Amino acid sequence: xxxxxxxEVSAHVGARVRLAGxxxxxxxxxxxxxxxxxxxxxxxxIVASSPLELQLETVFEVEADAxxxxxxxxxxxxxxxxxxxxxxxxxxxxxxxRRPKLKENLPFVLDxxxxxxxHPRQRAAFEVAAASLTGFRAxxxxxxxxxxxxxxxxxxxxxxxxxxxxxxxxxxxxxLAQSPQLYKQVMVGVFERVYETGHVFRxxxxxxxxxxxxYTSLDAELGFVADHLDVMRVVxxxxxxxxxxxxxRAPRAVALLGVELPxxxxxxxxxxxxxxxxxxxxxxxxxxxxxxxxHGELVFVTGYPMAKRPFYTHPExxxxxxxxxxxxxxxxxxxxxxGQRLHRYxxxxxxxxxxxxxxxxxxxxxxxxxxxxGGFALGLERWVAxxxxxxxxxxxTLFPRDRTRLAP
Amino acid sequence: xxxxxxxEVSAHVGARVRLAGxxxxxxxxxxxxxxxxxxxxxxxxIVASSPLELQLETVFEVEADAxxxxxxxxxxxxxxxxxxxxxxxxxxxxxxxRRPKLKENLPFVLDxxxxxxxHPRQRAAFEVAAASLTGFRAxxxxxxxxxxxxxxxxxxxxxxxxxxxxxxxxxxxxxLAQSPQLYKQVMVGVFERVYETGHVFRxxxxxxxxxxxxYTSLDAELGFVADHLDVMRVVxxxxxxxxxxxxxRAPRAVALLGVELPxxxxxxxxxxxxxxxxxxxxxxxxxxxxxxxxHGELVFVTGYPMAKRPFYTHPExxxxxxxxxxxxxxxxxxxxxxGQRLHRYxxxxxxxxxxxxxxxxxxxxxxxxxxxxGGFALGLERWVAxxxxxxxxxxxTLFPRDRTRLAP
Numbered sequence: 001x002x003x004x005x006x007x008e009v010s011a012h013v014g015a016r017v018r019l020a021g022x023x024x025x026x027x028x029x030x031x032x033x034x035x036x037x038x039x040x041x042x043x044x045x046i047v048a049s050s051p052l053e054l055q056l057e058t059v060f061e062v063e064a065d066a067x068x069x070x071x072x073x074x075x076x077x078x079x080x081x082x083x084x085x086x087x088x089x090x091x092x093x094x095x096x097x098r099r100p101k102l103k104e105n106l107p108f109v110l111d112x113x114x115x116x117x118x119h120p121r122q123r124a125a126f127e128v129a130a131a132s133l134t135g136f137r138a139x140x141x142x143x144x145x146x147x148x149x150x151x152x153x154x155x156x157x158x159x160x161x162x163x164x165x166x167x168x169x170x171x172x173x174x175x176l177a178q179s180p181q182l183y184k185q186v187m188v189g190v191f192e193r194v195y196e197t198g199h200v201f202r203x204x205x206x207x208x209x210x211x212x213x214x215y216t217s218l219d220a221e222l223g224f225v226a227d228h229l230d231v232m233r234v235v236x237x238x239x240x241x242x243x244x245x246x247x248x249r250a251p252r253a254v255a256l257l258g259v260e261l262p263x264x265x266x267x268x269x270x271x272x273x274x275x276x277x278x279x280x281x282x283x284x285x286x287x288x289x290x291x292x293x294x295h296g297e298l299v300f301v302t303g304y305p306m307a308k309r310p311f312y313t314h315p316e317x318x319x320x321x322x323x324x325x326x327x328x329x330x331x332x333x334x335x336x337x338x339g340q341r342l343h344r345y346x347x348x349x350x351x352x353x354x355x356x357x358x359x360x361x362x363x364x365x366x367x368x369x370x371x372x373x374g375g376f377a378l379g380l381e382r383w384v385a386x387x388x389x390x391x392x393x394x395x396x397t398l399f400p401r402d403r404t405r406l407a408p
Numbered sequence: 409x410x411x412x413x414x415x416e417v418s419a420h421v422g423a424r425v426r427l428a429g430x431x432x433x434x435x436x437x438x439x440x441x442x443x444x445x446x447x448x449x450x451x452x453x454i455v456a457s458s459p460l461e462l463q464l465e466t467v468f469e470v471e472a473d474a475x476x477x478x479x480x481x482x483x484x485x486x487x488x489x490x491x492x493x494x495x496x497x498x499x500x501x502x503x504x505x506r507r508p509k510l511k512e513n514l515p516f517v518l519d520x521x522x523x524x525x526x527h528p529r530q531r532a533a534f535e536v537a538a539a540s541l542t543g544f545r546a547x548x549x550x551x552x553x554x555x556x557x558x559x560x561x562x563x564x565x566x567x568x569x570x571x572x573x574x575x576x577x578x579x580x581x582x583x584l585a586q587s588p589q590l591y592k593q594v595m596v597g598v599f600e601r602v603y604e605t606g607h608v609f610r611x612x613x614x615x616x617x618x619x620x621x622x623y624t625s626l627d628a629e630l631g632f633v634a635d636h637l638d639v640m641r642v643v644x645x646x647x648x649x650x651x652x653x654x655x656x657r658a659p660r661a662v663a664l665l666g667v668e669l670p671x672x673x674x675x676x677x678x679x680x681x682x683x684x685x686x687x688x689x690x691x692x693x694x695x696x697x698x699x700x701x702x703h704g705e706l707v708f709v710t711g712y713p714m715a716k717r718p719f720y721t722h723p724e725x726x727x728x729x730x731x732x733x734x735x736x737x738x739x740x741x742x743x744x745x746x747g748q749r750l751h752r753y754x755x756x757x758x759x760x761x762x763x764x765x766x767x768x769x770x771x772x773x774x775x776x777x778x779x780x781x782g783g784f785a786l787g788l789e790r791w792v793a794x795x796x797x798x799x800x801x802x803x804x805t806l807f808p809r810d811r812t813r814l815a816p
Contacts, residue, residue: 003632020632022597022777040552041601089777090753091660114772117598126599130555137542143513146447147538149624149788151807152560152607153573153584155815164563167575167584169621170611170811176561176575183807186816189430190525191534192448199560199606203578213577216530217556224411224428224494244688345498361807361816369430369465369497380557399559399591399769407563408594408769 001063006037006044010076010333012066019044019078020086022118025098026052035111037062037078037100041250043120045072047079056097057115059087089188092350095119106392113399113408124253125396129244130255133197135245136218136378139238145193145220145382150183151174152199156358159310163203165213179377183340184221185312186365188373195220197380205403209392210333210382213401221375228314228340231374232270232300235328235336238378239298240264246387257388262297262330270300273322289332293330311351314340314374324374331386338376342366409471414445414452419482420474426451427486428469429492430526434460445470445486446507446526449652449746450660453480455487464505465523489532503527514800521807521816532661533804536567536654537792541605544786548560548645553601553628558591560584562605564766567718572613573621584609592629593720593749593775595782595814604630605788613811615710616750617788617800618741635724636732636748639782640678640708643736643744646786648672649708654795672740678708681730689713697740710734719759722748722782732782735785739794746784750774753761 001018004092009017021039028051035046035054046052046062054060063079094112095104097119102109109116117123133246137147157175165176174279180196187194191398225231243261246254254261269293278287283301291299303322306315316322325339342348345366349356356363384396394400409426417425427446428730436459442455443462454460454470462468472486502520503512505527510517517524525531545555564585565572573584588604608625628646633639651669654662662669662679679699685693691709711730714723724730733747750756753774757764764771792804802808807816 020779040554059777059779086779087751088775089775091775093776094772114594114597114769114774117595122596126556127554129557133555134545134549141542146535147541148534148806149537149607151622151809153609153622153809153814163471165575167573168614169573169809169814172814174814187524187525187806189522190531199557201561205578214559214561257656284720343495349575361522364502364520364816367497367499368501368523369467371428371467371494396558398595401559401561401577406561406577406580406582408772 001312003061005041006039007041007074009044009066009078010068010074013068013076015066016063017066017078018061018063021059023052023054023056023058023060026054028052036073038118038120043073045069045077045136046081047077048081054083054085055089055092057089057093058085060085106394110394110400110405111194111408117398120256122240123398124250124256125384125388125390126398127250127253128257128259128388129380131246131249132242132380132383132387133218134249135242136197136238137195138245139241140193140195140220141235143193143234143237145195145222146191147338148184148187148191148194148196149198150177150180150187150196152201164310165201165203177219178202181310181312181377182362183358184219184375185370185373186362188221188332189225189365189368189370192223192371193221207403209394210385211402212381212397213403214220215393215397216380218378218380221373223371223373225340225372226373227372228302228326228338231338231376232268232302232326232342233336235376236264236266236268238323239268239328242383259388261387264294264298266327268298268300269295270302271295273301273305274302274319276301281308283327283334285333286331288334292329292332297331300326301329309339312341312348314342330383333382333386335383335386336376336378340372340374343370343372411469413449414447415449415482415813417474417486418476418482419608421476421484423474424471425474425486426469426471429467431460431462431464431466434462434464436460446479446505446528451528452483453477453485454489456489460490462809463497465498465501466493468493484507492795496678514685514802518802518808518813519816525806528664530660532664532797533792533796534806535658536663536665536667536796537788537804538652539657540650540788540791540795541626543605543650544605544646544655546653547649548601548603548628548642551604551642551645552600553630554599556592556595556599556602556604557606558585558595558604560609564613565646573609573611586610587625588627589718589720589785590767590770592627592783593778593781595768596629596631597773597776597778600632600779601630603630603769614812617802618793619810620789620801620805621811622800623805624788625790626786627783629781631807633748633780633781633782635730635780635781636710636734636746636806639748639784640676640710640734643746644672644676647676647736650791659805667796669795672706673704676706676708676736678710678734679703679713681709681711681713682727684709689716691735691742693741696737696742700740705739708734709737717747720749720756722750741790741794743791743794744784746782748780748782751778751780
């Protein structure tokens with residue numbers, strides 16, 4: 001008999017069916033006992049006339065009658081079950097998976113990720129992440145971008161000397177890439193439009209709810225732009241596609257978590273840094289929240305002062321203390337950073353103050369002709385955290401890494 | 409005027425058009441001069457009545473008349489051009505991009521990747537790689553797999569103590585993941601079916617044409633299998649989907665490189681290790697070539713001796729010196745490794761010889777119920793090398809990393 005999923009029981013009412021999964025919960029009422037099977041599609045209720053002699057998280061197959069039952073998950077339940085155990089646990093689960101929400105605190109949940117992630121609410125956030133990734137790629141594939149894969153072990157701590165991990169590479173000192181920035185720019189010279197979804201590494205010394213030492217960066221870069229506004233138009237398409245993909249591919253997670261998906265306007269509102277009223281070179285978290293309250297849940301802030309942007313940033317032609325850069329704020333938090341980059345070799349030599357030797361392989365692209373270009377990076381875990389309403393980015397990271405956490 | 413691509417000129421014959429790109433080649437015949445524009449779609453010929461005063465790799469826009477010309481690339485050329493220079497190079501390209509194939513040797517080409525990758529043949533391999541990735545994901549999305557993202561900084565050199573990179577993680581010793589193996593198994597407990605496309609790191613001390621210190625691993629893992637044969641069926645679907653995707657999404661690269669795409673049979677031929685005639689615990693490269701000569705360009709070898717497989721490998725029930733594992737050989741080279749894994753906690757304790765402390769976060773999954781499962785990993789750069797007929801895996805890696813190469 002072909003296995004069916006828990007979500008398919010109601011379509012088989014009246015038939016004998018076979019399911020497989022974990023024993024998520026059980027309750028013995030004497031004359032009748034209930035079990036909940038959990039599989040990748042959800043939950044199914046099993047009703048038996050004798051006590052279930054199985055421990056929680058036992059992996060089993062079950063053959064049973066599919067019977068209509070309005071009060072059961074999915075409107076049907078399994079009766080007259082015959083169990084076949086595939087694998088028995090050796091201990092009681094460290095978290096109570098049967099609860100609608102886990103009641104354990106976050107560090108405990110993270111320490112016990114192998115089991116805690118099995119909770120339907122915990123795993124739902126990662127269904128949203130997977131759907132977001134698909135939406136990101138779909139938008140860019142449709143716009144003629146090419147996916148690339150660039151090295152994470154690099155020779156120079158290029159973007160900034162701070163916050164970089166060092167490793168021994170066959171006797172040489174090497175670093176973990178803080179972003180694919182320099183490589184994706186080089187690849188604009190090859191494919192014009194490129195993207196990469198990969199891990200980036202930041203030796204963040206601070207413990208905050210929005211920084212990690214390792215995260216998933218969704219990067220894109222495109223050539224032949226007029227300025228950063230062309231890049232922002234691509235960001236808008238990408239965000240709209242990610243929202244659509246989450247709606248279509250992760251409906252169960254959206255419903256379970258009560259996710260309110262944003263309406264992405266045809267043009268996302270935009271505020272120049274000079275008009276934010278901020279008397280500093282960067283926004284504070286409180287400024288980001290305030291701007292979203294005033295302008296909407298998605299807001300571009302453009303023109304950040306050059307003083308706070310990296311060396312490859314293109315200045316604003318008329319007001320060179322400002323830059324052709326932007327952040328996208330979503331529900332009070334920056335989730336995308338991007339902008340136009342310098343594209344002339346002389347501009348790089350000037351921006352680097354002549355310290356060009358560590359950048360030779362990168363500057364080769366500019367020595368040999370590069371178009372005006374720009375790009376952006378989106379932190380996947382932050383995006384998902386905003387979307388599902390998670391307070392801490394660690395809730396939307398499978399196995400987070402920070403100053404004090406290197407396992408599991 | 410909207411920009412069109414080089415591939416679209418023939419569709420605009422008779423009209424004034426605008427293109428943008430790099431000056432790929434030029435030739436001055438006195439009364440007439442020719443230039444070749446290169447953009448992300450290919451090449452277009454420009455005919456001018458005066459010498460082109462532009463250096464090779466100049467980035468420019470051009471407005472011109474699109475004219476039918478059977479001898480030109482794409483059957484049309486650009487006449488009466490008016491140029492607008494966007495960016496001027498400061499040096500002559502280090503490689504001769506105008507040649508049908510680069511004539512420089514591989515180390516030189518790799519040293520000058522930023523420019524050498526612009527050559528149509530060089531970049532074509534990476535169009536094949538991008539299409540392969542899309543095909544990998546499409547097959548697994550269709551089979552109910554969930555994409556995951558697991559850490560590359562890990563606490564223990566888990567799979568094998570050898571060939572691992574060490575780094576300083578906020579004062580602790582950490583390692584770069586040699587594969588997502590342990591994490592993807594844990595995630596079978598959450599989603600049943602998972603995949604990840606990401607970087608893996610091997611401190612390979614050998615210089616060979618088929619090993620790198622960093623490469624792209626396409627990993628999948630699935631639960632509720634009977635044995636490794638169920639995993640091999642998924643591999644077959646994935647390979648077929650990758651071939652289809654390359655055919656449909658990278659036709660220009662396939663034509664340019666003369667790629668012969670394999671026919672993927674409904675069932676890929678399979679040979680048990682015991683029947684290969686090899687009197688050792690592993691196959692030598694010559695054995696792999698011989699097996700493909702005898703059985704076809706795609707061949708599974710199953711049942712590798714347990715002695716050569718990692719600790720999580722499931723033995724063959726009837727002959728426990730052999731394993732429920734497999735490699736997929738493609739045109740004489742192993743491109744996929746996979747198999748059924750152990751799934752009972754006691755089996756892991758025995759396999760690890762009781763040394764379980766470094767594996768606590770991983771073993772938690774098995775303590776709390778795991779189904780029979782298995783999976784596989786495919787090396788993207790190797791796959792592409794076999795497909796495009798590259799002798800050296802460095803030809804299908806954008807910026808390769810090995811014992812002596814850390815830049816560009």
